[in-house]
Amino acid sequence: MPIPADAPILTSAAMRVAEAACAAAGTSLSELMERAGAAVADTAWRMAAGAPILILCGPGNNGGDGYVAARLLGERGAAVRVAALAPPATDLAKAARAAWTGAVEAIVDGLPPAPLIVDALFGVGLTRPLADDLARRLRGFADKRILAVDVPSGVDADGQHGWEPPLPADVTLALGALKPAHVLLPTARRCGTVLLAPIGIAADRTMCSLPRQAARSPDAGSHKYNRGMLLVRAGPMAGAAALAAAAGLRAGAGYAVLSGADEAPFAAIIAEDGASYAARLDDKRLGAVVIGPGYPASDALGRDVAAAIAAGKPLVLDAAAIDVALPRLDGTPAILTPHEGEFARAFSDLAGNKIERARAAAERVGAVMIYKGADTIIAAPDGRVVAAWPGSPWLATAGTGDVLAGACGAMLASGGDAFDAAVAAVGWHIDAARRIGPGLVADDLIRD
Numbered sequence: 001m002p003i004p005a006d007a008p009i010l011t012s013a014a015m016r017v018a019e020a021a022c023a024a025a026g027t028s029l030s031e032l033m034e035r036a037g038a039a040v041a042d043t044a045w046r047m048a049a050g051a052p053i054l055i056l057c058g059p060g061n062n063g064g065d066g067y068v069a070a071r072l073l074g075e076r077g078a079a080v081r082v083a084a085l086a087p088p089a090t091d092l093a094k095a096a097r098a099a100w101t102g103a104v105e106a107i108v109d110g111l112p113p114a115p116l117i118v119d120a121l122f123g124v125g126l127t128r129p130l131a132d133d134l135a136r137r138l139r140g141f142a143d144k145r146i147l148a149v150d151v152p153s154g155v156d157a158d159g160q161h162g163w164e165p166p167l168p169a170d171v172t173l174a175l176g177a178l179k180p181a182h183v184l185l186p187t188a189r190r191c192g193t194v195l196l197a198p199i200g201i202a203a204d205r206t207m208c209s210l211p212r213q214a215a216r217s218p219d220a221g222s223h224k225y226n227r228g229m230l231l232v233r234a235g236p237m238a239g240a241a242a243l244a245a246a247a248g249l250r251a252g253a254g255y256a257v258l259s260g261a262d263e264a265p266f267a268a269i270i271a272e273d274g275a276s277y278a279a280r281l282d283d284k285r286l287g288a289v290v291i292g293p294g295y296p297a298s299d300a301l302g303r304d305v306a307a308a309i310a311a312g313k314p315l316v317l318d319a320a321a322i323d324v325a326l327p328r329l330d331g332t333p334a335i336l337t338p339h340e341g342e343f344a345r346a347f348s349d350l351a352g353n354k355i356e357r358a359r360a361a362a363e364r365v366g367a368v369m370i371y372k373g374a375d376t377i378i379a380a381p382d383g384r385v386v387a388a389w390p391g392s393p394w395l396a397t398a399g400t401g402d403v404l405a406g407a408c409g410a411m412l413a414s415g416g417d418a419f420d421a422a423v424a425a426v427g428w429h430i431d432a433a434r435r436i437g438p439g440l441v442a443d444d445l446i447r448d
């Protein structure tokens, strides 16, 4: 289920603002609809490969895009039919309907299908779930190829409600920008391959999909310390911290210390007893501290986290270390990596979709949040968001969170912005998992 990399994500309200700005700058709304319809027609043309196409049009501008696409496909010689749910209700949709000279069938039981169905029923204007009889009729097309215009109809584009569409798409053509529903579960997996038609909207890029990862190769001026010196503090389950330390080296740290463990998975990792922890925290070359993997809540964890915060080093906090650190962080640069359960425990009062909750948590704590899951969200206190859907389902296995924490430590230790470090770490983690694929165990991620 690919999705365009580094693409803007806008809510429906932000889309309307962008659309109005476009109109104010001289591009009419009907021109935007013409561009949207042309992009739909192009995609449908390729998907149909000569086979007949049935376009289902709704009453709003999503339907308007459908009528424009029908006209353009007809002009190209495609075998295209149109069926409408209701007469067009907006001026733009009425004009687009009027320019389509073919027949308009009704969406009723027994409507003959076509090998390609274009779903132009509802886009960002959907306000409630689809009526049962419409949903039932749409399910009748489930064995056809489906191209959804903007979002699969029935999906709340803003991802506030997890309404699932009766007709999941093979391809979804997002218009102007991605929408939260394209990157958040449960709807993301119903969108199929997501394509983006920019249509000339100047989209704010505060929220984006995961950028493609640039290779982070050392250069002639690199040495082990300036590539990033990383300290991973082990708790009772030292194996998890060892995974994090090894991941740190694999992800590019120049030097990794595993504190509080007798042995390390690589000879290149310095494993040393707990007593040297305080001295290590004082080391000016130390770039980041990772704490939490394999370290359940205890007095010792509380002391170790407090010492790391007092040292003022950039932190990566995972698992129980998140709860311990929260009241004390107070401006310490940090990346927090909660999964669903840990997030719910630490931020039980936050409401909204996953993007909004991640953002609110980051703002409250003043730290970068990697809210993990198949639809991982990375949020900064200043409001920046990167959505990492789709990750790799093979990451759903023990130890991969420890690996991610180590990768965050490596990216953070090399200096720079904590949000950029978190984005790079999530990208590195997903890329590594995709390279390995079936049968992945967390250890594979550190073996390379």
Ligand SMILES: NC(=O)C1=CN([C@@H]2O[C@H](COP(=O)(O)OP(=O)(O)OC[C@H]3O[C@@H](n4cnc5c(N)ncnc54)[C@H](O)[C@@H]3O)[C@@H](O)[C@H]2O)[C@@H](O)CC1
Pocket: 015, 016, 018, 019, 032, 033, 036, 058, 059, 060, 061, 062, 063, 064, 065, 089, 090, 121, 122, 123, 124, 125, 126, 127, 128, 129, 130, 131, 149, 150, 151, 175, 176, 201
């Ligand atoms: N925002 C933009 O910049 C552009 C938007 N365009 C298209 O316009 C769409 C948005 O158009 P609209 O705002 O007109 O909204 P929609 O076309 O998504 O739907 C709105 C209509 O559906 C009705 N409705 C909502 N939920 C319903 C339900 N469950 N059952 C029955 N009727 C329901 C509403 O009363 C309204 O008549 C976008 O998704 C996109 O496809 C494009 O034309 C190009 C530019």
Ligand SMILES: [K+]
Pocket: 062, 119, 120, 121, 122, 123, 148, 149, 150, 151, 152, 153
């Ligand atoms: K649609």
